[in-house]
Amino acid sequence: MKVLTKNTDYAIRALLALAAKKGSYMSAKSIAIEHDIPYQFLRRLLQEMIRHNLIVSKEGVRGGFMMQKDPDEITVTQLIEIFQGKVQVSECMFRKQICGNRANCVLRHEIMRIESVVQSEFEKVTIGKLLRDLEAANQVNPTAATIS
Amino acid sequence: MKVLTKNTDYAIRALLALAAKKGSYMSAKSIAIEHDIPYQFLRRLLQEMIRHNLIVSKEGVRGGFMMQKDPDEITVTQLIEIFQGKVQVSECMFRKQICGNRANCVLRHEIMRIESVVQSEFEKVTIGKLLRDLEAANQVNPTAATIS
DNA sequence: CTTAACTGATACTATATTGATATCAATTAA
DNA sequence: TTAATTGATATCAATATAGTATCAGTTAAG
Ligand code: FES
Ligand code: FES
Numbered sequence: 001m002k003v004l005t006k007n008t009d010y011a012i013r014a015l016l017a018l019a020a021k022k023g024s025y026m027s028a029k030s031i032a033i034e035h036d037i038p039y040q041f042l043r044r045l046l047q048e049m050i051r052h053n054l055i056v057s058k059e060g061v062r063g064g065f066m067m068q069k070d071p072d073e074i075t076v077t078q079l080i081e082i083f084q085g086k087v088q089v090s091e092c093m094f095r096k097q098i099c100g101n102r103a104n105c106v107l108r109h110e111i112m113r114i115e116s117v118v119q120s121e122f123e124k125v126t127i128g129k130l131l132r133d134l135e136a137a138n139q140v141n142p143t144a145a146t147i148s
Numbered sequence: 149m150k151v152l153t154k155n156t157d158y159a160i161r162a163l164l165a166l167a168a169k170k171g172s173y174m175s176a177k178s179i180a181i182e183h184d185i186p187y188q189f190l191r192r193l194l195q196e197m198i199r200h201n202l203i204v205s206k207e208g209v210r211g212g213f214m215m216q217k218d219p220d221e222i223t224v225t226q227l228i229e230i231f232q233g234k235v236q237v238s239e240c241m242f243r244k245q246i247c248g249n250r251a252n253c254v255l256r257h258e259i260m261r262i263e264s265v266v267q268s269e270f271e272k273v274t275i276g277k278l279l280r281d282l283e284a285a286n287q288v289n290p291t292a293a294t295i296s
Numbered sequence: 297c298t299t300a301a302c303t304g305a306t307a308c309t310a311t312a313t314t315g316a317t318a319t320c321a322a323t324t325a326a
Numbered sequence: 327t328t329a330a331t332t333g334a335t336a337t338c339a340a341t342a343t344a345g346t347a348t349c350a351g352t353t354a355a356g
Contacts, residue, residue, distance in 0.1 A: 001232040003149070003266070006344060009238055027302065041345055047304070060353025061301045084149040090157055110281070114269050118151070121265050125258060133258070154315060175331065188317055195333070208324025209330045 004076075007083040010037045011045050012076070015127045016134065018055060019071040025064035045083070052082055072128035077119050087122070089115045152224075155231040158185045159193050160224070163275045164282065166203060167219040173212035193231070200230055220276035225267050235270075237263050 004012075013035045018026060028046055032039040046065055049055045056068045080087060089111045152160075161183045166174055176194055180187040194213055197203045204216045228235060237259045 001151070001228055001235050002238075003236065003262075004238040005342090029302085038345055040347075043303080044305095050304095057303060058353090059303045059351075061299095062354060063302045063352080065303090080149055087149045088151065090150075090152040110273060110278070114151075114273070117269050118266055121262050125262070130258070153313090177331085186316055189315070191332080192334095198333095205332060206324090207322075207332045209328095210325060211323080211331050213332090 004080070005084055007041075007045055008076075008079050010035070010042060011049065011079050011083060012127070012130070013037065014042060014046065014065075015049070015054065015067075015071070015074060015079075016131055018065060018067045019127050019131050022067050022071075025058050025062070025066050027064040031065075048082060052078075070128070071131060072126050074127040075123045076125040077122040080122060087115060087119050089118070152228070153232055155189075155193055156224075156227050158183070158190060159197065159227050159231060160275070160278070161185065162190060162194065162213075163197070163202065163215075163219070163222060163227075164279055166213060166215045167275050167279050170215050170219075173206050173210070173214050175212040179213075196230060200226075218276070219279060220274050222275040223271045224273045225270040228270060235263060235267050237266075 014031050014037065017031050017034060028043045029039060031037065031046075032042045046055065046057070050057055050065075054067075054069045054074060055065050057063065057065050077087065162179050162185065165179050165182060176191045177187060179185065179194075180190045194203065194205070198205055198213075202215075202217045202222055203213050205211065205213050225235070
């Protein structure tokens with residue numbers, strides 16, 4: 001069971017790159033090269049993130065993408081929802097005859113409880129937090145390349 | 149993002165049926181009909197569960213499947229691992245140049261922390277617990293069919 | 297005012313995973 | 327002997343994931 005798929009993974013990397021270059025535009029090409037992300041694939045992900053107002057773009061020469069939303073406001077939960085759909089454990093595990101009373105179904109409650117736990121765990125992880133963690137790690141271990 | 153796939157879902161239902169009929173054999177056919185599970189699909193799941201010593205089978209007329217392992221010892225985490233592979237958030241999100249020190253990588257730590265939270269949440273849910281919850285619900289709401 | 301570096305939009309292909317079905321041999325209770 | 331069953335596989339269909347290609351439109355810079 002793989003929780004994060006490539007698109008979410010790539011989106012996180014791209015956002016970290018943009019967050020590090022906050023205020024200036026960065027082309028899809030340079031992000032792709034820097035983070036080993038398939039170029040055309042990345043471009044689609046970036047456009048999707050524009051639609052969700054996470055980033056903005058500028059067309060033409062010296063154009064590119066720039067952070068729009070505060071990195072501390074972008075959670076992994078949001079990114080999962082954008083690229084993999086809403087986190088849900090199971091639609092409805094048992095057929096109606098068994099769970100006559102869907103609203104009060106204990107099984108359903110159990111499922112929903114887990115759903116909210118999973119969601120809230122991923123909500124704790126923001127792009128801002130990841131970036132700070134990364135920068136701290138690079139100070140401790142300066143031989144590693146920086147993200148920008 | 150769908151956490152439980154059909155095979156895990158069906159396996160849970162089948163185990164609940166067998167747990168309720170503890171001590172006697174139940175055919176794949178009757179489980180399939182009772183729980184609206186595609187018959188041949190279910191048979192493969194049952195065989196997989198035999199291989200993992202969760203259940204046992206008896207061949208021939210009046211044969212079938214019977215609970216082997218204590219239902220309280222069967223967790224949803226185990227079933228996810230059997231049918232969907234081990235829960236893992238992300239193999240390794242960033243390339244080596246960035247995470248020069250893989251063992252101490254903060255991002256990796258974050259990922260592993262979430263992995264263990266997800267796993268432990270599903271570990272709290274056992275077949276035994278689900279069955280008791282279900283029986284309790286049916287007492288409160290006796291118009292619903294029983295699981296057995 | 298032309299050109300090259302860009303994004304916007306979308307169509308397409310390949311591969312893997314998930315979900316489901318089919319077949320036939322072996323076993324066994326009646 | 328027969329019908330109800332499991333064991334073991336093979337096959338297929340649908341969907342999701344991953345990646346590629348193309349072309350039109352925009353714009354900074356020479
Ligand atoms: S599991 Fe679906 S209503 Fe109870
Ligand atoms: S994310 Fe892979 S080692 Fe840090």
